[in-house]
Amino acid sequence: MKKLILIVFCLAPLISQAWDRRSDTTVYVAFSGGLSFSSLRNFTIDQNRIAPGFGLYAEYQPTREFSIRAGFGLAQYGYRFEGQCSDILGNPFDTTITTALNYFTIPISANLNLGRKFNPYLGVGIEAAFLISARQYARLPETRNGIAVDPYNINRYDDGTYKKTGFSVFAQGGLEYRIKPNICLYAEYRYLAGMTKVFAQETIYGDKLKINSWSVNLGIKWGIPITYKVYSLN
Numbered sequence: 001m002k003k004l005i006l007i008v009f010c011l012a013p014l015i016s017q018a019w020d021r022r023s024d025t026t027v028y029v030a031f032s033g034g035l036s037f038s039s040l041r042n043f044t045i046d047q048n049r050i051a052p053g054f055g056l057y058a059e060y061q062p063t064r065e066f067s068i069r070a071g072f073g074l075a076q077y078g079y080r081f082e083g084q085c086s087d088i089l090g091n092p093f094d095t096t097i098t099t100a101l102n103y104f105t106i107p108i109s110a111n112l113n114l115g116r117k118f119n120p121y122l123g124v125g126i127e128a129a130f131l132i133s134a135r136q137y138a139r140l141p142e143t144r145n146g147i148a149v150d151p152y153n154i155n156r157y158d159d160g161t162y163k164k165t166g167f168s169v170f171a172q173g174g175l176e177y178r179i180k181p182n183i184c185l186y187a188e189y190r191y192l193a194g195m196t197k198v199f200a201q202e203t204i205y206g207d208k209l210k211i212n213s214w215s216v217n218l219g220i221k222w223g224i225p226i227t228y229k230v231y232s233l234n
Contacts, residue, residue, distance in 0.1 A: 032219030
């Protein structure tokens with residue numbers, strides 16, 4: 001019996017053949033960058049803040065039709081509003097003040113893929129955000145009507161006004177183009193709605209002031225296909 005097992009073991013490489021077959025399962029690494037247009041929901045006097053954002057993701061695609069994406073990002077949310085300033089004699093005037101809220105984010109999403117080489121996709125997700133910095137700034141004239149404005153620029157950082165963490169939900173849609181079997185370019189639109197309040201302290205608006213943002217992003221992703229062995233007899 002031992003001799004028979006030894007003979008079969010020695011002859012197996014001669015009578016069988018193996019090769020790798022690619023499956024539909026792929027793991028991607030992706031990088032994206034774009035512009036976000038953010039404001040405060042339920043704050044009627046604000047305007048959009050426009051700022052760049054970046055993200056680094058890993059995407060797991062168990063089938064062609066479905067994928068899960070998670071990663072890290074730098075999101076620059078905020079808002080702009082008309083505030084009142086004054087010259088050195090106390091004469092008031094209005095100017096646009098920008099509030100910049102910069103976050104480190106962890107987004108997680110699930111996508112439904114609708115194509116192959118050209119792949120339209122739709123997805124939903126959640127995002128945790130951690131405040132890096134909060135700043136208000138405005139560019140003012142050095143003089144107004146011949147009277148000096150001092151200081152003529154606003155640039156102040158804030159440590160306690162805004163919450164350090166936030167939570168949002170988002171919906172996204174995009175179009176991928178596969179330039180090589182494992183390399184894709186994509187363009188994506190995303191709408192995000194904050195679920196937690198922005199301010200740490202109570203305001204006259206209560207808990208209604210939350211981040212709203214929509215963004216347009218471009219990205220590239222590299223895939224690592226998952227393969228498995230296929231054996232056959234010669």
